[in-house]
Amino acid sequence: MSIAARHRPTQPFVEEVLKLLSNVLFPVVVFLIWAIATTIGTAVDQNQPPERYYEEYPVPVANLVLRLHLTNVFHSIPYISLIVLLLVSMSVCTFRRVIPKRFPKDRAVPIEKFALHAAQITAADSDGYALAARRYLERRGFAVRPQRIGDANWLFADKQKWARYGVLVAHLGFAVMALGVFLGWLAGYRGQLQIFSGQTVAVDRAAVLVTLKKFSAVFQPVQTPSGVTYQAAKFQSDVAVRDSGGIHPESILVNHPYLTPKKVYFYQASFGFAGRLAILRNGRPVSLPESDGRLMPGDGIDLPGTSRTIEYGTMLGPSDPSQLPAGLALPRRDEYALWIFHDKIPTTDKPILLPIGRSVDAGDGYVVSALPPLAWSGLTYRYDPGELWVGAGALILVGGFIMALFFVPVKLYARVQATAGGATLDLAATTTKGNAIYEEDFGALVNGLRDCVEIGGAAGAASVEAYA
Amino acid sequence: MPDTNPYTQYNTNAGGAMNAHVGAYMAWYEAAVVVYVLAAIAFLAYWAFAHRAIVRTGASLAVIGLLCQAASLGLRWRYSGHVPWNDLYGSLSVVTFAAVTFFLFFSIRFGIWFAGPLVLGIADALLAYARGWNKGLEPLVPSLQSPWILIHVPVVLCAYSAFLISFATSIVYLLKKRVEDQALHFAGRSVGAAVAAIPPEAGFVSAPYLRWLDRVPSSTKLDVITYRVTAVGEILLTVGIILGALWAHVSWGTYWQWDPKEDAALASWAVYAAYLHLHTRPSWRGTKAAWVCIAGFVSILFCYFAVNIYISGLHSYK
């Protein structure tokens, strides 16, 4: 058996699959399923621990959500498969339907069989009428190609023929965007930095050293019915970036990233304040070897030689009013919220509020005083070699959409034949978008064609016989 | 690092001036709400009486409403120092403004004046509902301090407005189609009890409250109009989503975060993409397409209200 013969039995199957994929109803169905899946993913909080769903929904619903894995829709295999299916169907459709589709050939056609057709009779002679009609159509923006077929003058005309390629262009745009995203995935990278004031961090891949000189946050008080709240107005990291070209002072703000000469972006992503405490025992400073002196929420300090622990909570105050619980007055000075535990039991029923510069007795001879906090800035860095492709693909996509959706490519067939005492013009039109969309324009064309011979001086009134 | 915050002492005088400014733009807003009600009533009257003068009155009222809204949005812009579409109040105002503008434009182009009661009624309801979401003259949060807000937001909101109109024309389509089908059905009858009730020259008479449908273009034309308006909306939504993705790229460092608003917008985009593909099939145009168009609008409502109000994410700017 030859190889070709052995493969033959699979051919009808492959053909069936390709036919299915290039059927327009296929993407319609996939689009709708995709929309439903996306809506579910929007409505159901994603990637939460199972308890959360039981808190949020009645038990049967929570069970359903968890069993159907609706907790992680967007990165699930079925969801990604839907997108892949769409892309595959789009590609198959492009190669099997969009590209092979030819603009109808210039040839004699049975005009009466077209849904959009009309006939006119005039007293003008056939050649004169054909010429007048040709001029008229050209004025209306048609490219007209006259041909003599048999004893009739044929005019083949088209307008906005290029609009047929809209779908192709739009699909190409998608492909270019996908290429850009792929390039970014293949050759790009991203990462996060947390830099404290004064600290220097090396970003090896970007070949830079970043020093945070200062972080500033500006909040504005806003009067609301429930009291004054503080709304963030500005987050800014003043950094020094050292690369092979020297050291550059830069400011990185939300919406205003810093771009290195190697095209790595640094974004302002987050911020915060680390607490700092000085600890004295019996009047002498205690150094805590395991601590770097920066306390983040939840950090604890075991006081040596005791069963006491200090747990740092947060910082409240003018430097970061966003932490202030609603309805409370803003303290005039930054203060730390702390817990002191003795034998794992809190020594107070509320957190201790310790203003900067003040001290508190922690027991067993320990005194804890609050040093000014240390701001930190969270920066995201990213290198994406595909972004230009994505941008270009987006432009192409939108261009294709506009071509495909706004413009109607039209082909006209006009036949002018001499009849007793004059000539008849038969006109038919086809579009790629159904006839209804062109009905009105067709009516206008027919009227215009009638007028053009009348105004052109041809004798006798033309009549529109029929137009579907 | 600031030890004291320059804004800690809230200036109550500034608060007073701010309230006066809010009062000024809200007055124009109230005027717009009232004028649009009148415009909707005028178009409702057009269903009952086929006078051109009524259409002219309705259209003039709609234009006056637009001017009031323009004054309101302009004052808010001026006094806040930033674009007025930073909260749900502002974005609903823009949706209404764009919907009425599109309605006038498409009506002049395609003669869809008869959709006026639906379009103006819904648009005005949205505007009236916006009142409860007015945040006043708050400063813009850092994540929105970008020129992208000038374009991303209005483009998406205009897409919603176009979809509101194609929703209205889809509804009218379904009504018209029903009447047409009934007429056909009756015309097909040669004998029977029904014949006596039908004037012979008309073949079929619709219910009195549906009489206005006789003056509406044929269902085939309505289908084409719906297609054209939806196409405008889908292009705007595509551009809006892409602009959003590009903004996210320069603001957050990624094109797409699977944020609820992004996802919901994508879902709506997919429904309308299904509609446009469906419309390429002659046998699926009309009723089936109209229902998909209506489903698309439901998904827009989900994207707009449910996501803004109930689902928190990076886009929670209500």
Ligand code: HEM
């Ligand atoms: C892939 C990215 C994005 C998508 C798909 C997207 C989508 C949308 C959509 C559909 C709306 C419609 C308005 C609404 O429903 O409330 C919207 C509004 C808005 N978007 Fe985006 N967006 C994206 C990125 C961004 C980014 C990066 C920002 C700014 C940081 C942003 C800021 C806004 C704002 C301020 C509104 C107006 C909301 C309102 O006034 O209610 N968007 N976006």
